[in-house]
Amino acid sequence: MVYTSMTILTLIFAGLLQKYEKSSVMARAGLSMGVFLPMYLVNSFMFYTGNDYSAYYESFKMYQNGEPVRFEPGYKLVNKLVIFLGLDFQWVYIILCCAGYGLLLTIVFRYSRSYAYTLFLYIISGYFFLLGMNALRMFIAVGVISWSYRYLIERRLIPFLVCTMIATLFHTSALIMLPIYYLLNWKLKLSFFVTLAVLVIPIHFFSKPVLHLLLSGAYASTYVDGAYFRDGFRFDFIYVLSHFIPAAVIFWYHKKGYEDREDIVFTNASIWGLTTVLLFSWFPEYERIAYLFMIPVFCFLPKVLLKEKNITRRWACGALIAVSFGLSTLWRIQGWGVFPYKSVFGLIG
Numbered sequence: 001m002v003y004t005s006m007t008i009l010t011l012i013f014a015g016l017l018q019k020y021e022k023s024s025v026m027a028r029a030g031l032s033m034g035v036f037l038p039m040y041l042v043n044s045f046m047f048y049t050g051n052d053y054s055a056y057y058e059s060f061k062m063y064q065n066g067e068p069v070r071f072e073p074g075y076k077l078v079n080k081l082v083i084f085l086g087l088d089f090q091w092v093y094i095i096l097c098c099a100g101y102g103l104l105l106t107i108v109f110r111y112s113r114s115y116a117y118t119l120f121l122y123i124i125s126g127y128f129f130l131l132g133m134n135a136l137r138m139f140i141a142v143g144v145i146s147w148s149y150r151y152l153i154e155r156r157l158i159p160f161l162v163c164t165m166i167a168t169l170f171h172t173s174a175l176i177m178l179p180i181y182y183l184l185n186w187k188l189k190l191s192f193f194v195t196l197a198v199l200v201i202p203i204h205f206f207s208k209p210v211l212h213l214l215l216s217g218a219y220a221s222t223y224v225d226g227a228y229f230r231d232g233f234r235f236d237f238i239y240v241l242s243h244f245i246p247a248a249v250i251f252w253y254h255k256k257g258y259e260d261r262e263d264i265v266f267t268n269a270s271i272w273g274l275t276t277v278l279l280f281s282w283f284p285e286y287e288r289i290a291y292l293f294m295i296p297v298f299c300f301l302p303k304v305l306l307k308e309k310n311i312t313r314r315w316a317c318g319a320l321i322a323v324s325f326g327l328s329t330l331w332r333i334q335g336w337g338v339f340p341y342k343s344v345f346g347l348i349g
Contacts, residue, residue, distance in 0.1 A: 002341045002349035006038040007123050013038075014115035035115070036101055039123075043132040044097040045090070047344045050133040051337040060089040074169030075137050090344055096136055103143030107295060110150070111262070114302035117318065121298045125242070125325035129338045131291065138288055141171035146295040148177070149269070152184055153261050173288050180292075184268045196279065236281075242328035243274040243290065246297060246321050253307045266300035269293040 013034030020027060048054060059069045063079045082091045104122070112118040122128060131139035148163030160181055167174035247270040258264050273293035280286045301321060308314040333339075341349050 002042060002347065003123075003338075006042045007120070009038040010035060010119055010123070011116045014119050018115050032105070032109075035119070036105055039128060039132070040097055040101045042341070042343075043101070043128075044094045045343045045345065046093070046133060047090075047342045049338055049340075049342050050129070051335075052134045052136065053337075056092065056136060057089050060092060072137060072168070072170050072172060074140070074166070077169075093136065096140055097132055100132055100136075100139040100143050103140075103147055104295065107143075107146045107149075108299055111266075111296065111299035112302055113306055117302050118298045121301065121322065121325060122295070124322055124329060125294070125298070126329035126333060126336070127291070127294065127298075129329075129333065129336050130287075133338055134336060135171075135288065135291075137170045138173070138291060141167040141174045142291050142295060144170070145174055145177055145292050149265060149296050152181060152265050155185065155261075157181065171288075173285075174292065176289055177292060180272065183272065184265050186268070187264060196275070236277075238328050238331045239287075240274075240277050242324045243270075243277050243294075245324040246301060247271055247274040249317055249321060250297075250300065250304050253304050262300075266296050270297045270300070273297060 013031055017028065017031040017035055020031065046053070059071060060079055060082075062069045063076070064083055069076065078092055078095055082089070082095070085091075108115055108118050131142060144163050144167040148160050148167075151157075151160035151163065161178075164174055164177050167177070250267050250270045254263060254267055258267070270293070273290045276286060276290040276293070280289065301318075305314050305318050308317060341347075
């Protein structure tokens with residue numbers, strides 16, 4: 001009930017904001033707050049909901065006791081600030097969720113041709129549950145990286161590198177974006193991905209020594225020698241399908257060419273998201289790498305769908321994309337620890 005109400009309110013205010021985007025500053029600010037608050041309040045005031053909440057709480061207690069905790073510097077800084085101010089652990093979520101949803105909506109308002117559809121995809125794809133309600137550090141990293149796509153489009157390397165370094169302060173996986181800067185800017189041919197597949201697929205069968213080479217000692221012991229590592233080839237059909245269908249729709253409507261650099265970068269982002277889930281399942285937590293590509297894709301899809309002049313086909317494509325994401329979420333959501341929802345106010349739903 002909580003998540004349903006949150007989704008309905010978010011989409012209503014998102015639709016109203018876009019409809020009245022030329023109204024007064026005060027009206028737009030009020031509607032923007034209406035879009036922001038439902039997800040923010042549900043996320044920032046949750047209590048022992050999501051698999052990672054208890055781990056973050058325990059690390060907060062360790063910070064209070066002066067014990068070492070292996071988290072990135074940015075997340076440590078927020079914890080230490082909260083402790084310095086004499087506040088309790090919930091303020092870590094209040095602060096970081098404010099930053100995360102602020103970044104998310106800034107990106108949506110900048111790039112999306114349909115705020116409501118983009119935010120619907122964000123929720124139904126499970127990203128609302130996976131990021132803010134679980135991978136809180138990754139939420140901030142994804143937000144900063146998604147913001148940095150503007151510098152990819154403008155070919156401004158230095159600001160892009162600065163954003164990547166800031167994102168890395170919250171989750172080290174953001175470092176993968178360093179080479180991606182160039183890959184997202186190229187018009188890549190199918191032959192490139194065929195070659196990549198030939199090179200990468202064999203790694204599935206001897207991935208452990210490869211990962212020990214790629215990861216430093218501490219991360220290797222956590223991600224390769226621990227519970228995160230699963231050897232051998234894996235193919236999650238429903239999860240892959242949820243990335244294949246949006247990428248296929250984007251590719252289909254751009255097969256005759258691109259309008260601008262935004263089209264090139266965001267199309268490549270959809271292809272790299274699909275490539276990640278298709279070829280890199282040997283990498284621990286490989287789904288988190290895909291997160292770095294998908295927020296811009298959610299924003300880009302309304303623009304792509306508007307290329308379809310037949311309204312029936314446009315709605316059918318939009319529904320197909322949403323259903324593919326929804327099926328993937330239903331397939332996996334029981335393992336995310338988000339039911340039942342519990343809040344600090346005692347609300348359960």
